[in-house]
Structures are given as structure tokens and as C-alpha cells.
Amino acid sequence: xxxxxxVSATRxxxxxxxxxxxxxxxLARARDLDALAVIARGLPPEAVVAIDAPPGPSKGLVxxxxxxxxxxxxxxxxxxxxxxxxxxxxxxxxxxxxGFATFELFAxxxxxxxxxxxxxxxxxxxxxxxxxxxxxxxxxxxxxxKIEWSRSALRGTVRGLPKDATQDQLDAACAAxxxxxxxxxxxxxxGDPREGVIVAPRTGPDLGDTGREADQxxxxxDAAGPTPAPAARxxxxxxxxxxxxxxxxxxxxxxxxxxxxxxxDVARWCxxxxxxxxxxxxVGRHAxxxxxxxxxxxxxxxxxxxxxxxxxxxxxxxxxGVPFAGARVDLAACRWRGPx
DNA sequence: CGTCTGACTGCCC
DNA sequence: TGGGCAGCCAGAC
Numbered sequence: 001x002x003x004x005x006x007v008s009a010t011r012x013x014x015x016x017x018x019x020x021x022x023x024x025x026x027l028a029r030a031r032d033l034d035a036l037a038v039i040a041r042g043l044p045p046e047a048v049v050a051i052d053a054p055p056g057p058s059k060g061l062v063x064x065x066x067x068x069x070x071x072x073x074x075x076x077x078x079x080x081x082x083x084x085x086x087x088x089x090x091x092x093x094x095x096x097x098x099g100f101a102t103f104e105l106f107a108x109x110x111x112x113x114x115x116x117x118x119x120x121x122x123x124x125x126x127x128x129x130x131x132x133x134x135x136x137x138x139x140x141x142x143x144x145x146k147i148e149w150s151r152s153a154l155r156g157t158v159r160g161l162p163k164d165a166t167q168d169q170l171d172a173a174c175a176a177x178x179x180x181x182x183x184x185x186x187x188x189x190x191g192d193p194r195e196g197v198i199v200a201p202r203t204g205p206d207l208g209d210t211g212r213e214a215d216q217x218x219x220x221x222d223a224a225g226p227t228p229a230p231a232a233r234x235x236x237x238x239x240x241x242x243x244x245x246x247x248x249x250x251x252x253x254x255x256x257x258x259x260x261x262x263x264x265d266v267a268r269w270c271x272x273x274x275x276x277x278x279x280x281x282x283v284g285r286h287a288x289x290x291x292x293x294x295x296x297x298x299x300x301x302x303x304x305x306x307x308x309x310x311x312x313x314x315x316x317x318x319x320x321g322v323p324f325a326g327a328r329v330d331l332a333a334c335r336w337r338g339p340x
Numbered sequence: 341c342g343t344c345t346g347a348c349t350g351c352c353c
Numbered sequence: 354t355g356g357g358c359a360g361c362c363a364g365a366c
């Protein structure tokens with residue numbers, strides 16, 4: 001039995017399970033950790049549980065004093081973006097903390113976190129559906145919508161998936177499929193065992209024993225096409241395969257703790273210097289998914305619309321060491337310069 | 341398709 | 354400084 005779990009801070013847990021023939025055996029929603037515990041206790045002991053979330057904070061192992069995890073660094077280098085996990089649990093986004101608790105629950109239920117060594121059963125593994133989709137689809141998302149891309153990546157590999165499956169359900173199924181690949185010993189991992197590794201399917205041609213296995217996925221991703229170009233500074237914006245909203249959320253996720261950006265900054269990095277206003281509405285709609293407290297207006301003012309008020313945003317920033325001048329962030333001192 | 345709505349910005353008192 | 358105002362833009366009907 002291979003189980004996949006999609007973690008969300010607000011929508012609860014989506015759980016999928018597939019059998020050895022990759023047939024969907026379970027598709028359920030658990031409202032909270034208690035409900036998930038009931039499912040966990042019912043699993044066969046030899047199951048593999050794949051969870052779409054980090055198991056714990058960063059330990060600062062990336063050279064150069066970077067604060068996110070080695071796994072993020074390595075995967076980011078592949079041209080695949082993901083949310084950085086901060087060193088402190090307090091700085092972690094709500095869904096990340098749900099992830100920490102989820103791994104803890106499964107560890108207590110008989111599925112300790114897999115960190116290194118040969119693939120084995122009765123463990124939980126960390127997965128990242130976007131990376132798995134990429135490995136499975138063998139192509140970048142392109143113009144397809146996210147859900148279409150996800151669906152096509154799973155088509156023909158997971159049997160019995162409902163036609164009207166939600167994105168969360170697809171992600172759970174994708175996690176379960178990644179667990180299956182792990183069970184087949186067709187997998188690669190990224191990151192440092194000391195702070196957590198992300199497991200992805202190995203679908204490419206077997207290159208033999210030479211070379212690092214992770215490089216095979218890197219090759220496959222390379223073959224999948226170029227990384228979406230970062231926003232041009234002045235040239236007219238070329239057609240981009242990533243919708244604006246995805247770019248914005250990704251970008252906000254990259255702002256390091258202790259630094260801030262303005263709405264206009266984010267808009268500029270996303271290729272549309274005058275879309276600051278739209279950036280605001282977007283981060284507002286995804287306030288619990290990205291570290292939106294690190295975005296302030298051009299004057300360094302926290303947002304009046306921040307959940308809990310601008311004071312709450314200021315407190316979070318101060319907790320990260322962001323310097324203030326009165327009620328405003330000292331932009332000169334801590335404004336992030338943007339993605340590399 | 342238009343139309344409306346914001347966690348925006350720069351500019352002018 | 355601070356408030357008012359007119360553009361501006363991506364999403365949601």
C-alpha cells in the first residue's frame with residue numbers, strides 16, 4: 001500500500017492510496033490531525049506514506065549562511081521553484097507547521113521519517129508533487145493549466161482516478177505514486193539527510209551505476225525544456241508559460257526572512273512593473289500560503305489589510321529582525337534585492 | 341467579452 | 354507629512 005497526503009492549512013488533508021498495481025484504493029479527506037490519525041492507524045504496517053510538506057525546519061546547512069534547506073537549494077537549481085523552509089518553526093508558514101505535525105503523527109504511528117539508505121517500507125517520505133509531475137510528464141507545464149498538467153502526468157499511471165478530481169486530490173495521488181516508485185526502488189532524492197530529503201520518481205532511462213542518481217532527474221528536467229525565463233528588465237514581455245499569479249506567489253515565497261520587498265518590487269520581478277496593485281490583491285488572496293508579511297508598500301508601510309492588522313504584520317517582521325523607523329520598515333536597510 | 345474591485349504608485353497640493 | 358486622485362493591472366463574475 002502506498003499512501004499520499006496533501007497538506008493544507010485551511011482545507012485539511014487529502015489522502016490517496018494506491019495498491020501494488022497502482023490502482024486507487026482510497027481517496028479521502030481528513031478535516032484535521034485527529035481525523036488523519038484514524039486513517040493512519042488503519043494502514044497496513046508495511047505501507048509507505050508520502051507527504052507533500054516538509055518534516056521540519058531548516059538547519060542552515062546551505063553554505064553561505066542561507067537559511068532554507070539544502071533540498072530547496074538543490075531543486076531550485078534545477079529550475080523548479082518551491083517554498084523555502086525557514087530555520088525556525090515560528091517563521092514557517094501554517095501549512096508547513098501542519099506538515100511538521102503530520103510527520104510527527106506518522107512517526108508515532110509506526111512510519112518514521114526516511115532520511116537515507118536504501119528504500120524500505122514502513123516509513124514516511126517527503127515529496128513535492130510539482131517535481132514528481134515534472135518527472136512523470138517529462139515536460140514542463142507550458143500553456144496547460146496546472147490541473148490539466150497534473151492530470152495528464154497521472155493519466156495512465158494511476159488507475160481509477162475520478163475524472164473530476166480536485167487539484168488537492170491529484171496532488172495526493174501524485175504523492176502516493178511517488179511512494180510507489182520509491183517502493184519499486186525507482187527514485188531519487190534531494191537534500192541533506194540531516195534536515196530532510198525530498199523523494200521524486202526516477203522515470204528516465206537507467207544510466208547504470210555511474211553518476212549520482214539525482215543527476216538522472218536533472219537530465220530529464222533538462223530535456224523537459226528551458227526554465228521559464230525570468231522577467232526581462234526592459235524588453236517587451238515575451239509570452240510566459242507561468243501565469244502571473246504563480247510567478248507572484250513563487251517570488252513572494254523566495255523573499256528571505258529578515259528582508260522585505262514592496263508590491264512594486266514583486267511586480268517588477270514578475271515582469272510587469274506597473275502591476276503592484278494586482279500583486280497586492282494576489283498576496284491578499286493567498287495570505288496563508290506565502291510569507292506575505294514580507295511585502296510592504298513603497299513607503300515601507302505594513303498593510304492595513306494584513307490579517308490581524310498592520311501591527312500584526314509589523315510584529316512578525318520585527319520578530320525576524322527587520323528594522324523599523326517608526327511605523328515603517330527601514331527599506332534602505334532590509335529591502336531584498338530580488339532573485340539571483 | 342465588458343465591468344468592477346482591490347494589501348499599489350507617483351504626483352500634486 | 355499626509356491626504357486626495359487618477360492611472361494601472363490581473364482576476365472574478
